[in-house]
Amino acid sequence: MIQCLDKYKININSEIICKYNQMEEIMMKIISHRILITVVCFSVLFLGCIEEENxxxxxxxxxxxxxxxxxxxxNNTKEWIEEWSELDYHIIECTVLKNQSIWTVEFKMNDSPYDFQPVYIIEMHSNGTILFRGRGI
Known part of the structure; x- marks a missing residue:
């Protein structure tokens, strides 16, 4: 072990100084990682709020x-509505509450020029989980 003097003329072991410097580096890395993690978490929360607002x-x-x-x-519902709206068909909506927590939403054309009426059905739980989506006639 090497003896040396610090600025106050006190003998200090160089190994202790070295360990202190290593610990200081480690602490700075931990702090910078925590800051990065905090920034990422706030970004995710902020983007989640924007999505919820939309x-x-x-x-x-x-x-x-x-x-x-x-x-x-x-997205699938949007596409179906856009496809038929582009052909100048008026889309109407209808909802049914199957039970206390399951909603069925039906989109169809107001007046169909066909012998059938194209329909798009989406079934969802009240918590937002989509249970079924599909097209029909």
């Missing part, structure tokens, strides 16, 4: 209007 639907789904609006946030 949906504007508070879960659980309690009303037919909320069920329709929530169903319209589904």
């Amino acid at each position: 949906n504007k639907i508070e879960l659980p789904i309690d009303t037919p209007e909320e069920a329709i609006e929530y169903a319209k946030t589904d």
